[in-house]
Each structure stands twice: as C-alpha cells, then as structure tokens.
Amino acid sequence: MTTNKETLIQVTDLQKSFKNLDVLKGITTDINKGDVVVVIGPSGSGKSTFLRTLNLLEVPTSGTIMFEGVNITDKHVDINIHRQKMGMVFQQFNLFPHMTILKNMTIAPIKLLKKSKEEAEAKAMELLKRVGLEDRAEAYPSQLSGGQKQRIAIVRALCMEPDVMLFDEPTSALDPEMVGEVLQVMRDLAKDGMTMVIVTHEMGFAREVANRVMFIDEGVIMEEASPEDFFNNPKSDRLKDFLSKVL
Amino acid sequence: MNSFKEKFIQNFIEEDRWMYLVNGLKTTLIITVLAVLIGIALGFVIAVIRTTHDKTGKLKFLNLIAKVYLAVVRGTPVVVQLLIIWFVVFAYPTASLLVAAVITFGLNSAAYVAEIFRSGIMSIDNGQFEAGRSLGFNYIQTMIYIVFPQAFKNVLPALSNEVVVLLKETSVAGYIGVQDLTRGGDIIRSRTYEAFLPLLAVAIIYFTIVTVLTWLISKLERRLRNSDH
Ligand SMILES: Nc1ncnc2c1ncn2[C@@H]1O[C@H](COP(=O)(O)OP(=O)(O)OP(=O)(O)O)[C@@H](O)[C@H]1O
Ligand SMILES: [Mg+2]
Numbered sequence: 047m048t049t050n051k052e053t054l055i056q057v058t059d060l061q062k063s064f065k066n067l068d069v070l071k072g073i074t075t076d077i078n079k080g081d082v083v084v085v086i087g088p089s090g091s092g093k094s095t096f097l098r099t100l101n102l103l104e105v106p107t108s109g110t111i112m113f114e115g116v117n118i119t120d121k122h123v124d125i126n127i128h129r130q131k132m133g134m135v136f137q138q139f140n141l142f143p144h145m146t147i148l149k150n151m152t153i154a155p156i157k158l159l160k161k162s163k164e165e166a167e168a169k170a171m172e173l174l175k176r177v178g179l180e181d182r183a184e185a186y187p188s189q190l191s192g193g194q195k196q197r198i199a200i201v202r203a204l205c206m207e208p209d210v211m212l213f214d215e216p217t218s219a220l221d222p223e224m225v226g227e228v229l230q231v232m233r234d235l236a237k238d239g240m241t242m243v244i245v246t247h248e249m250g251f252a253r254e255v256a257n258r259v260m261f262i263d264e265g266v267i268m269e270e271a272s273p274e275d276f277f278n279n280p281k282s283d284r285l286k287d288f289l290s291k292v293l
Numbered sequence: 294m295n296s297f298k299e300k301f302i303q304n305f306i307e308e309d310r311w312m313y314l315v316n317g318l319k320t321t322l323i324i325t326v327l328a329v330l331i332g333i334a335l336g337f338v339i340a341v342i343r344t345t346h347d348k349t350g351k352l353k354f355l356n357l358i359a360k361v362y363l364a365v366v367r368g369t370p371v372v373v374q375l376l377i378i379w380f381v382v383f384a385y386p387t388a389s390l391l392v393a394a395v396i397t398f399g400l401n402s403a404a405y406v407a408e409i410f411r412s413g414i415m416s417i418d419n420g421q422f423e424a425g426r427s428l429g430f431n432y433i434q435t436m437i438y439i440v441f442p443q444a445f446k447n448v449l450p451a452l453s454n455e456v457v458v459l460l461k462e463t464s465v466a467g468y469i470g471v472q473d474l475t476r477g478g479d480i481i482r483s484r485t486y487e488a489f490l491p492l493l494a495v496a497i498i499y500f501t502i503v504t505v506l507t508w509l510i511s512k513l514e515r516r517l518r519n520s521d522h
Contacts, residue, residue, distance in 0.1 A: 073411060101427060102424055103426065103427065126426075126429050126430070126431045127427040127429070129426065129427060129428070130428070130429035132427070133427075134423075136420060136423070136424065136428035138420050140418075140420040140423065140424035141422060141424075142421065142424070142425075142439055142443075143443065143479075144442050144443050144446070154428040154429060154430065157430070157434065157438065158428070158429050158430065189420075202428075203427075203428070206428060206429065
C-alpha cells in the first residue's frame with residue numbers, strides 16, 4: 047500500500063457473531079481517504095454486517111476499528127460524535143415520514159452541529175439543487191418516488207458533512223428505471239473525492255467507479271483487487287464461480 | 294302521563310335532587326381527567342422502560358418492576374384495587390375519597406396506557422431508529438425526535454379509546470363512597486324509592502358523553518389520516 051495515502055478507517059481482525067452464528071471471521075483492511083470501495087459477495091456472506099460494524103450499528107464481538115485515529119470499538123469512546131462523520135445510506139431509504147424533506151435534512155445539523163436554521167437550510171437547499179430536487183423541499187417522503195427518496199437519503203447524510211459514506215445496497219429496493227439516477231448521484235460524489243464503502247450488486251458501477259473491489263465470502267475478505275484485476279483476473283475459485291453467476 | 298310528570302318532579306326537582314347528578318358528574322369528570330393525566334404520564338414512563346430494555350438490554354431491574362406492576366394491575370379487578378387503596382393504603386378517615394379514586398384509576402389506567410405506548414413504539418420500523426443513530430443522534434434524541442412522534446400518532450386512537458373506557462370504569466368509585474355520577478343517581482333512588490328515572494338519567498348522561506367523545510375521536514382520526522405522510 048502506498049504511504050502517501052491517509053488511512054481513514056483501519057479495520058483489524060474484525061469478528062462478529064450473532065449468538066452462535068459466526069458472521070464475520072476476522073476482517074482486516076484499511077479504507078483510505080478518497081477510496082471508493084465496492085463490496086460484493088453472496089447473500090448472507092456478511093456484507094451488511096461488515097458495513098454496519100464500521101459505524102457500530104452492529105457491535106463487533108472482537109477486533110478493532112480505528113476511525114480518524116480513534117479506536118471507536120473502545121467502550122469509553124462516545125460513538126455518537128464519530129457517527130456524525132460517517133454517513134450511512136440504507137436499502138430502505140429510512141427517511142423520516144413525519145418530517146418534510148427539508149426537515150429530514152436539517153434536523154441533525156441543527157440539533158447536533160448546532161447550526162442555525164438558516165445555515166442548515168441553505169446547505170440543504172444547495173444539496174437538493176445538486177440532485178435536482180430543490181422543488182421538493184416542502185414535500186413529505188410519501189410523496190416521492192423510490193429514486194427520489196434514495197437521493198434525498200444521500201443528501202440528508204451529506205448535510206452532516208461526513209468524511210466517509212457507507213452504502214448498503216442503495217439501489218436494491220428501486221424499480222430498474224430509477225437505479226440510474228441514484229448511481230449518478232453516487233458517481234458525482236465519488237468524483238468529488240468522497241470516501242465511500244458501497245455494498246452493491248451493480249457490477250457495472252463497481253467496474254467504473256470503484257478503485258478497489260472486495261469479495262466477502264463466508265465472513266472473510268476472500269479476494270480484493272482493482273476493478274480491472276478483480277473482474278478480468280479473479281484468482282479464487284469462489285470468486286470465479288460467483289462472477290460467472292452474476293455477470 | 295301525569296304520573297310521569299309527578300315522578301319526574303319527585304326525582305329531580307323536589308329538594309333540588311338534580312344537583313346529585315350535576316355534582317356527581319363533576320366528580321366523575323374530575324376523576325377521569327386527573328386519572329387520564331396520571332395514566333398517560335406513568336404509562337409513558339413504563340413504556341419507555343420496557344422498550345428501552347427490549348431494544349438495549351439495559352434497565353433490567355426497572356423492567357422487572359414494570360412487568361410485575363403490569364401483571365398485578367391487569368390481573369386484578371379495578372374495584373378490588375380501589376378497595377385496597379382506600380382501606381389498606383390510605384386507611385385513615387381524614388384522607389380524601391376523591392384522591393383515593395384519582396390515584397386508583399390513574400395507576401390502573403397507566404398499566405393499559407403503557408401497553409398502548411409500547412406497542413406504538415414497537416410498531417415503528419427499526420430502520421427509523423437506525424437512521425437516527427447513524428446520523429449521530431444518541432438513543433434518547435433518536436427516541437424524542439424520530440420514534441415518539443410517529444408512535445404517538447399511531448396510538449392516538451387507542452389512547453382516546455382508553456379515555457372512554459376509563460370514564461365508564463370510574464362508575465365503581467361509589468364502592469368506597471365517592472359521590473360520582475352513578476352514586477348520585479343511586480342516592481336519588483334511595484330517597485325516592487324509584488329506580489327507573491334516576492338510573493335512566495345516569496345512563497343517558499354517560500351515553501351522551503361517550504358518544505360525543507367517540508365522535509371527536511373519529512374526527513381526530515380522520516384528520517390524522519388525511520395528514521398521513
Ligand atoms: N441481527 C441479527 N441477528 C441474527 N443474525 C443476523 C443478524 N443480522 C444478520 N444476521 C445473519 O448474519 C448473516 C450475514 O448477514 P448479512 O446481512 O451481513 O449478509 P449480507 O451479505 O448482507 O447478505 P444480503 O446480500 O442478503 O444482504 C446471515 O446469515 C444473517 O441471517
Ligand atoms: Mg445485506
């Protein structure tokens with residue numbers, strides 16, 4: 047690994063079990079600033095669990111996660127502070143249905159970053175403009191299409207000005223014709239230099255946008271490479287087998 | 294017809310007997326309103342303890358107390374609870390009957406309200422909770438800004454229904470001598486030896502209040518559904 051890259055997240059021997067089901071069996075990797083890491087793998091292999099341990103939505107059974115130099119798996123660390131710097135986008139959007147789009151986007155910056163309402167709304171409107179939804183600021187989530195909801199979910203996370211964005215299958219719940227608009231937002235985000243970790247089945251997107259592709263299988267990183275090597279020269283039989291099924 | 298008029302005068306007009314009904318109604322309403330307030334406040338606290346325990350595994354001891362409390366209150370008749378509060382807990386003659394009744398029905402209602410709130414909180418998709426936490430809100434902030442407002446809206450109908458149930462349940466307050474609406478009618482009966490008219494009047498008053506309340510609730514529900522986002 048080149049040394050001029052700044053490490054943002056350092057994962058060491060991460061393990062996670064649910065009761066007696068071992069889901070993550072020792073994951074070690076670095077996420078560097080500006081990385082776009084795409085995580086792929088079979089269903090149930092632990093991709094979501096891996097992503098959710100990164101911001102401690104799932105508490106690891108053992109191992110450490112260093113985020114910006116702080117061991118966030120340490121029990122004495124206030125995880126809420128660090129989560130503010132880690133945006134997360136869910137498959138099911140999880141917009142707050144009782145709030146307008148603008149409120150969805152400004153509540154966290156106002157309550158947590160102590161921004162003024164004006165400042166938070168100005169930032170939110172700027173982001174809404176970037177994803178072409180500025181006219182929906184006063185709408186409620188139920189009035190939006192799936193693709194619009196997911197774009198809002200992304201900019202809602204961006205309102206906190208995170209240093210990394212975590213995506214768990216952001217396009218899997220969408221009608222096919224809406225996948226493109228969400229991927230476009232993510233593509234733009236990558237171009238702007240955002241550090242991203244993305245669980246997805248969109249292989250074309252992975253090939254085009256990722257600088258690293260990670261194959262998680264049976265709770266370990268079975269293989270990791272640049273997109274070219276990953277898709278053109280898969281090494282393990284498991285990955286070859288997997289790619290032959292999805293490509 | 295003449296005899297009806299006579300009976301009406303005898304039961305309600307003579308010696309201002311209608312005042313038994315008016316004062317009784319006042320007492321019934323006071324007990325209901327105060328008990329509802331206690332029920333909502335305490336019920337909310339119990340629901341928060343129970344759901345926090347279910348979600349995080351914390352508050353083990355408080356959760357145990359809450360569970361015992363719910364089981365006892367819901368497993369015994371409210372009349373028995375009333376008698377125990379008055380004759381065992383209060384147990385001294387200077388205490389206020391009204392206070393005993395308010396406390397009994399408040400504590401009783403809390404058990405039912407707690408389960409209403411709890412089911413409301415549990416009905417909110419966990420994704421809402423996770424979205425809140427992932428933005429950096431702590432547990433309490435996530436509950437206050439994101440979960441409770443949605444849960445409250447969901448349980449408003451059930452909560453309103455509990456008010457109607459409670460209003461009717463307070464009619465047993467006469468067991469310890471509280472002069473509520475029911476007891477007011479009963480006092481008239483014991484004075485005039487005429488059961489039909491006073492008890493009919495009592496029934497009509499309850500029925501009217503319940504009908505108006507139910508109508509208000511359905512209106513509120515419709516309003517909520519229309520603003521359903
Ligand atoms: N909260 C939980 N409790 C118990 N088991 C869980 C929990 N979360 C996940 N699991 C189990 O852990 C395993 C890995 O789940 P995970 O969601 O991480 O897989 P995934 O790779 O994201 O799969 P998919 O592609 O289907 O989303 C699965 O067997 C799943 O059933
Ligand atoms: Mg998953």
